Amino acid sequence: MLKALHQRPHLTAILLAVGLAALPFLVGTGLGNSWVRVLDFILLYVLLAIGLNIVVGHAGLLDLGYIAFYALGAYLYAWLASPHFGLHLPFWAVLPMGAALAGLFGVLLGTPTLRLRGDYLAIVTLGFGEIIRIFMNNMNTPFNLTNGPQGMSLIDPVSIAGLSFGRPLHVLGVTVPPTYLYYYLFLAFTLFALFIALRLQDSRIGRAWAALREDEIAAAAMGINTRNVKLLAFAMGATFGGLAGGLFAAFQGFISPESFSLWESILVLCMIVLGGMGNIPGVILGAVLLTVIPEALRYIGDLQRSTLGHIAIDPSDLRMLLFGVALVAMMLFRPAGLIPSRQRKRELAATDSVATQEQGDLYDARA
Amino acid sequence: MAALLAVENVTKRFGGLAALEGVSLSVAEGEIYGLIGPNGAGKTTLFNCMTGLYSATSGTVRLNGTEIQGQKPHQIVRHGFARTFQNIRLFANMTALENVMVGRHSRSHAGVLGAVLRCRRTRAEEADIREHAHGLLKYVGLSVRSHSLACHLSYGDQRRLEIARALASEPKLLALDEPVAGMNPTERQEMDDLFRKLRDGGITLLLIEHDVKLVMGLCDRVAVLDYGRKIAEGPAERVRKDPAVIAAYLGSAA
Numbered sequence: 001m002l003k004a005l006h007q008r009p010h011l012t013a014i015l016l017a018v019g020l021a022a023l024p025f026l027v028g029t030g031l032g033n034s035w036v037r038v039l040d041f042i043l044l045y046v047l048l049a050i051g052l053n054i055v056v057g058h059a060g061l062l063d064l065g066y067i068a069f070y071a072l073g074a075y076l077y078a079w080l081a082s083p084h085f086g087l088h089l090p091f092w093a094v095l096p097m098g099a100a101l102a103g104l105f106g107v108l109l110g111t112p113t114l115r116l117r118g119d120y121l122a123i124v125t126l127g128f129g130e131i132i133r134i135f136m137n138n139m140n141t142p143f144n145l146t147n148g149p150q151g152m153s154l155i156d157p158v159s160i161a162g163l164s165f166g167r168p169l170h171v172l173g174v175t176v177p178p179t180y181l182y183y184y185l186f187l188a189f190t191l192f193a194l195f196i197a198l199r200l201q202d203s204r205i206g207r208a209w210a211a212l213r214e215d216e217i218a219a220a221a222m223g224i225n226t227r228n229v230k231l232l233a234f235a236m237g238a239t240f241g242g243l244a245g246g247l248f249a250a251f252q253g254f255i256s257p258e259s260f261s262l263w264e265s266i267l268v269l270c271m272i273v274l275g276g277m278g279n280i281p282g283v284i285l286g287a288v289l290l291t292v293i294p295e296a297l298r299y300i301g302d303l304q305r306s307t308l309g310h311i312a313i314d315p316s317d318l319r320m321l322l323f324g325v326a327l328v329a330m331m332l333f334r335p336a337g338l339i340p341s342r343q344r345k346r347e348l349a350a351t352d353s354v355a356t357q358e359q360g361d362l363y364d365a366r367a
Numbered sequence: 368m369a370a371l372l373a374v375e376n377v378t379k380r381f382g383g384l385a386a387l388e389g390v391s392l393s394v395a396e397g398e399i400y401g402l403i404g405p406n407g408a409g410k411t412t413l414f415n416c417m418t419g420l421y422s423a424t425s426g427t428v429r430l431n432g433t434e435i436q437g438q439k440p441h442q443i444v445r446h447g448f449a450r451t452f453q454n455i456r457l458f459a460n461m462t463a464l465e466n467v468m469v470g471r472h473s474r475s476h477a478g479v480l481g482a483v484l485r486c487r488r489t490r491a492e493e494a495d496i497r498e499h500a501h502g503l504l505k506y507v508g509l510s511v512r513s514h515s516l517a518c519h520l521s522y523g524d525q526r527r528l529e530i531a532r533a534l535a536s537e538p539k540l541l542a543l544d545e546p547v548a549g550m551n552p553t554e555r556q557e558m559d560d561l562f563r564k565l566r567d568g569g570i571t572l573l574l575i576e577h578d579v580k581l582v583m584g585l586c587d588r589v590a591v592l593d594y595g596r597k598i599a600e601g602p603a604e605r606v607r608k609d610p611a612v613i614a615a616y617l618g619s620a621a
Contacts, residue, residue, distance in 0.1 A: 136443055203489075215456050219458075221456075223445055
């Protein structure tokens with residue numbers, strides 16, 4: 001059946017489009033409206049994972065502070081569209097500004113770290129992520145910029161051409177709740193990001209990123225301006241992060257520094273590693289799994305309550321345990337991810353290369 | 368013959384150690400110029416100074432009259448000066464074809480917008496990059512392996528691929544750092560033929576090599592480095608008989 005679909009790309013696209021359009025209604029009636037909210041979060045995480053994948057998967061720059069860009073996008077949205085400063089700019093103006101601010105910070109973070117690689121880069125980016133979070137946490141004095149740990153609330157919902165996403169929509173006798181509306185909005189942005197990421201991957205820029213990841217010195221000797229290409233990767237990744245942040249703020253209506261902890265950065269990174277670093281379908285799968293599984297685990301709490309009468313194992317503890325087990329299992333059985341990229345797969349599986357065969361032949365000849 | 372590459376008085380110090388001490392040489396257009404010397408003489412350091420990986424402590428490097436010393440590697444490639452590396456530096460997990468396509472970076476322009484919109488110009492450029500890369504793989508005799516990973520190629524083929532990748536930037540001057548090291552006599556002969564073919568195609572070659580037989584047969588002129596200084600320069604035959612060169616290689620009678 002998969003093969004039949006592969007031969008008919010148009011049919012596949014139509015089926016996929018219908019499936020994605022019907023998904024919230026199917027999920028909403030089948031599992032309840034709270035699961036439509038989970039769908040929304042899946043899309044936000046897919047957006048984040050696509051962005052981080054550019055930095056980590058393509059350009060090979062390990063970024064542990066990625067969530068800071070998400071935070072910047074969210075806070076900018078809150079500053080410009082909430083009662084906090086009394087500003088209520090429209091959604092279509094604020095969102096690009098948030099993405100641009102995050103992109104700018106991507107370059108600001110990238111510039112001093114140009115010479116760093118691997119572990120060293122990871123530590124600096126981790127520090128950057130924490131600086132942004134702690135800044136947001138403490139900037140309620142001397143003047144109240146972020147409202148500190150209490151966070152910012154009453155953020156304006158998205159409103160497009162008079163259609164507010166804050167209230168249910170009534171069309172043709174059907175009531176469409178806000179979570180459904182946000183689903184379609186997020187879907188549009190995610191598809192947009194997906195389109196950009198796929199096109200970049202298979203281009204001169206994408207090859208330059210791959211070359212940078214493989215060998216920076218050789219890349220420079222091929223005429224690649226490694227500084228610009230690195231900053232571009234940081235900026236592109238951060239822009240997607242900022243975009244997701246703005247959408248998150250509008251969707252939640254409330255943000256606080258707690259939403260942007262190091263754990264979130266690690267979670268997004270885990271999605272990429274789990275799914276298959278550098279491979280976009282893999283990254284999407286990783287984001288879906290790591291958002292759905294924790295939600296599904298909540299039922300284990302209910303299950304315990306109904307069968308045992310009390311909660312023996314806290315589901316959130318179980319979540320961490322399962323995460324740990326899953327990651328260890330991954331490293332053992334599928335080190336390149338669930339759907340590995342062509343390159344990673346080769347990297348980790350390349351044992352019987354022609355070169356090593358030749359080496360073997362040499363030894364045989366000598367013996 | 369006009370000097371394509373003019374190196375003047377290049378000195379490179381690493382702390383107290385002088386790796387190069389006032390080295391000057393000039394490579395004429397269309398020749399094959401050999402750079403030889405015992406291990407640690409500073410040959411690769413000189414290459415790195417010329418191609419922008421190091422910046423020289425003092426001295427100038429001119430390519431076609433343009434000062435390139437102090438420029439970044441990616442800028443120097445654009446002037447038409449490409450190189451290969453002593454310890455092969457291919458993009459190991461990319462295919463042979465992709466490696467050569469990356470080599471074309473300095474001669475193509477598509478940016479983010481072009482890549483995302485994939486307009487006609489980008490598509491044409493992309494097709495051109497691909498075609499050019501296929502052509503170069505054929506030129507060095509690697510057509511059949513174009514979809515193999517670089518790390519899966521045999522050692523000799525990796526050397527060839529590195530040359531094809533360097534050629535993709537359309538160099539006037541190609542610097543090869545020990546291109547036949549570790550090859551058997553047959554492979555060496557093939558490389559010798561390739562170098563002659565390149566020269567006849569109008570590319571000036573600068574090569575570091577230990578294989579004296581190859582250097583003597585191939586190079587129009589040779590310079591000898593020892594302890595960071597140039598101790599001889601000239602036609603291969605004359606350099607071979609130079610007492611200073613013999614002393615550097617074999618040690619002098621006390």
